[in-house]
Amino acid sequence: MLAIRLPKEIEERLEALAAATGRTKTFYARQAILEYIDDLEDVYLAERELEEVRAGRSIPVPLEDVMKQYGLAD
Incomplete structure (x- = not known):
């Protein structure tokens, strides 16, 4: 269970979208989180590695070396 407070403008947009499509606000909130969480995890992982x-x-590996290792080099 999750409860969130949204700015009024976003809440209104979400309500309008739900009404226009016959879906629930929860459906769209869930979809947004599912699509965005992968990106957030990637950002935090990259920041930690940096x-x-x-x-x-940690020692960085040049992209060219990785591409050669996996047969992706031109």
Whole structure:
């Protein structure tokens, strides 16, 4: 169960979308979260890895080397 407060404008837009399509506001809120969570996880993972590289605890691999390793180089 999740309860969220939305700005009035967003709440109104969500209500209008739900009314126009016969879906529930919950349906659209769930869809938005499902589509966005992967992107958020990728951002946090990238930020954490950047901190590791900057601290010298991780060594970056050039994209060209990765592409060669997987047979993707031109």
